[in-house]
Amino acid sequence: xxxxxxxxxxxxxxxxxxxxxxxxxxxxxxxxxxxxxxxxxxxxxxxxxxxxxxxxxxxxxxxxxxxxxxxxxxxxxxxxxxxxxxxxxxxxxxxxxxxxxxxxxxxxxxxxxxxxxxxxxxxxxxxxxxxxxxxxxxxxxxxxxxxxxxxxxxxxxxxxxxxxxxxxxxxxxxxxxxxxxxxxxxxxxxxxxxxxxxxxxxxxxxxxxxxxxxxxxxxxxxxxxxxxxxxxxxxxxxxxxxxxxxxxxxxxxxxxxxxxxxxxxxxxxxxxxxxxxxxxxxxxxxxxxxxxxxxxxxxxxxxxxxxxxxxxxxxx
Numbered sequence: 001x002x003x004x005x006x007x008x009x010x011x012x013x014x015x016x017x018x019x020x021x022x023x024x025x026x027x028x029x030x031x032x033x034x035x036x037x038x039x040x041x042x043x044x045x046x047x048x049x050x051x052x053x054x055x056x057x058x059x060x061x062x063x064x065x066x067x068x069x070x071x072x073x074x075x076x077x078x079x080x081x082x083x084x085x086x087x088x089x090x091x092x093x094x095x096x097x098x099x100x101x102x103x104x105x106x107x108x109x110x111x112x113x114x115x116x117x118x119x120x121x122x123x124x125x126x127x128x129x130x131x132x133x134x135x136x137x138x139x140x141x142x143x144x145x146x147x148x149x150x151x152x153x154x155x156x157x158x159x160x161x162x163x164x165x166x167x168x169x170x171x172x173x174x175x176x177x178x179x180x181x182x183x184x185x186x187x188x189x190x191x192x193x194x195x196x197x198x199x200x201x202x203x204x205x206x207x208x209x210x211x212x213x214x215x216x217x218x219x220x221x222x223x224x225x226x227x228x229x230x231x232x233x234x235x236x237x238x239x240x241x242x243x244x245x246x247x248x249x250x251x252x253x254x255x256x257x258x259x260x261x262x263x264x265x266x267x268x269x270x271x272x273x274x275x276x277x278x279x280x281x282x283x284x285x286x287x288x289x290x291x292x293x294x295x296x297x298x299x300x301x302x303x304x305x306x307x308x309x310x311x312x313x314x315x316x
Contacts, residue, residue, distance in 0.1 A: 060291075109195030113202075210232070246301075
């Protein structure tokens with residue numbers, strides 16, 4: 001009897017081991033297959049994203065104009081960057097643009113999303129969604145060219161119609177007081193569709209039961225918006241803010257095409273200065289140093305936003 005039980009236990013243990021080995025092998029094959037599917041994307045990231053970042057770090061330690069061999073100068077490019085007045089001005093312009101552009105995109109995108117979400121007609125909702133999202137599909141260079149004409153002081157249609165209402169011509173692109181406003185309007189008009197669609201999706205995912213409970217508790221109008229809707233939209237607001245800041249810090253097309261950084265340096269951004277040093281003055285080392293600092297600034301802003309989000313982002 002003992003022998004029979006021992007043989008049965010031995011057979012059961014062998015069968016269990018065999019099944020476990022088969023399951024482990026299946027999991028390994030699935031894992032390998034998953035990594036194979038991810039391999040093209042990972043290679044693209046390492047070659048076209050991470051690779052240039054590391055190369056820029058290396059180049060920032062050299063003086064190189066492509067016509068002569070690279071000259072290792074340690075941190076001299078960063079010392080020059082600290083004392084460069086144009087760098088300080090360009091980073092200040094970039095910071096100003098980032099604050100204005102992100103605030104405009106998020107606030108107006110939220111207002112439009114709330115308005116469209118209340119429309120009961122399905123066809124009209126789809127019409128407004130398509131209309132607001134369409135500019136995002138357009139080329140940034142094309143948008144900058146068209147908007148540059150619209151904002152022209154003498155021949156632009158905007159000043160023409162403002163003149164019909166008795167408003168004097170506004171120097172949109174030729175005044176240091178107005179040029180950043182012009183760039184912000186152009187950028188916000190093009191990128192507004194992204195935050196709009198993002199908030200539309202967030203509003204669609206808010207449970208109607210939660211909104212009904214808020215109505216029962218007496219939270220209506222602005223109170224319900226501030227205490228219920230916006231907290232439930234906080235993940236979308238965080239995502240829109242993070243991606244908006246990353247994109248705004250790298251702004252290039254609008255100021256480069258519309259104003260060339262003028263008047264003076266009033267609209268010259270950090271990426272424009274990096275481009276000018278690297279590709280116009282053929283100073284790849286100094287241009288790489290600016291790119292490295294810009295990369296660190298983006299990382300610092302993103303890390304700060306993610307850290308602060310712990311206090312105000314609510315996940316359902």
